[in-house]
Amino acid sequence: MPIFEPNFLETLCFKIFMSCGTPEEDAALVARELVMANLMGMDSHGVIRIMQYVNYIVEGHIVPGAAITIVRETPTTAIVDCGKNFGQVGAVKSLEVAIRKARSNYTSCVITHQCNHVGRLGAYAQMAAEQDMICLLVANGDTGGHFVAPWGGIKGRLATNPIAFAAPRKVDPLLVDISTSVLSEGKIRDLLYKKRTLPDNAVLDAEGKATVDPAVFYGPPKGAILPLGGDFGYKGFALSIMVAILGGTLAGSAIDDETVFGNGLCFIIIDPTAFIPLEDFKHLMEALYKYVKSTPLAEGFNEVLLPGERDFKKIENIKETGVFLDDAVWNQISEIANRYAVRV
């Protein structure tokens, strides 16, 4: 399993997207975000996506450099048409609009049209919190990713519909970034590559029977992922429907429209200073961390980690050890690099 310097991967990724006609600033953003996902230990959202994005460019799903425009707005809301640009580029521009509106009006809600796969959803909530805003961000997914069964059903009717939430702190923000299904599809793919079994009661085969075999999930015929919550999966299902409404229905997308491609984002931004001075808010955030961490620990735990802490801790470690890539992933990336005659 080859190991790479993060800077090497980022430069390679940058050059590949540049060579596909991506403007420099956008290629740098996408490269930085993909490698950051690897650094946070989320390999399923990291450089493994290079091949997928290059294919999207070839197929016309991603249009590098495409104009991103506000198609409808009020002082607190906007629909941002991302024009099939990279999801990361569309998400950052949409976030900028949302933050600008929240700075003037204290709250805002911005949704997207034609936004591609955005990668690590938490990245954009994190950016908001780093600008001292509270951000709730959800991402609806297109029919191609409808892997998640409704509570009481056995066939995929929803994407893994993640929820991100971030709030400012004196240090790295509080950062929630979770799918509303038991597992993400990326995690299943990861376990398939690693020839490992799935957790119990997470995935169904095509007949609706529980399976721990990642290959059975992919079929064909395809299985389904269960909503978050185990015996209380109606709760994960409920959250997933919330995401589908905010990220899809509100954007005018029919949930079963097969011509819709990519993620439908909904940013909700709140300026905490509407309610409390920022320093007081951050002070109370530290009190929250301290109190929550004051619990005696469960067996097998060394520490209670608040949302995001584990991911931020990994960055320095992985910068030191380097990024481990599966042979299959590296072979894909070098094949692409060769195709575009990219050298680092």
Added chain:
Amino acid sequence: MPIFEPNFLETLCFKIFMSCGTPEEDAALVARELVMANLMGMDSHGVIRIMQYVNYIVEGHIVPGAAITIVRETPTTAIVDCGKNFGQVGAVKSLEVAIRKARSNYTSCVITHQCNHVGRLGAYAQMAAEQDMICLLVANGDTGGHFVAPWGGIKGRLATNPIAFAAPRKVDPLLVDISTSVLSEGKIRDLLYKKRTLPDNAVLDAEGKATVDPAVFYGPPKGAILPLGGDFGYKGFALSIMVAILGGTLAGSAIDDETVFGNGLCFIIIDPTAFIPLEDFKHLMEALYKYVKSTPLAEGFNEVLLPGERDFKKIENIKETGVFLDDAVWNQISEIANRYAVRV
């Protein structure tokens, strides 16, 4: 187990609160909301709470008729001081403020100070959706209700921190109303009364070992409820922290402040017409229902029910059968009725 006409219970409840000095309109609201919880099958948020609220009045935690005031506001935000009035009264007034602001500005965020127990949280999100608004509503809970262990811990540091979400439809709204823990404390109390066991992997004893005995949870020493998600309980924990921040930190409450009492609400309202004509939104909502329900069913299910559907369906049934109350609950209520010389 005695059975009651809903109207009888509502009148009885109304008269009890009137006799404790509650203004007529407020007593009617609280009575209506408590009985509606019973009609929706949520007995833990129904008339079982009469005794608790009367005790709160006696202890000074609830101040019937107290003024409810906006203590800080912008065109899109407000802090509403509920002045220790009934939680239901404070929640409805806060919702009115939030909806008024969203009607003028498309989004709003309203939080509360000194809000008592609000009962069924979904009620207020539902009211917003019935006025054609999308509403996300969370409720933080005080230290007295810190039953839920953080992921990796064994002692309660969070309340069951529920999330409600509602969106308008042509008929009853889509209505999410879930705790971010595996179970609510009310459900445990219910199983204790009914001498039934808890589900597996939901509750810990005081030593951090899983228990299915409701009595062991109450101790003393007290046990803890696990966050939603089973082996993926870090997701429920993450959502619970989000609720604690929106409902508590943003309101200037230290999470461990034992002088804070009741629920800390955070209403986020979005006017869908900022993005899409209302009729189109409702049309797409029906398409969503149809598509999600089109999955083949899992064993043991007759139907896929979207969030809220089961609760709305129950209303007509329970109106017909009447409300069943445990003897213990009825004895409490009649004792209170006698104390205040209330006759129906």
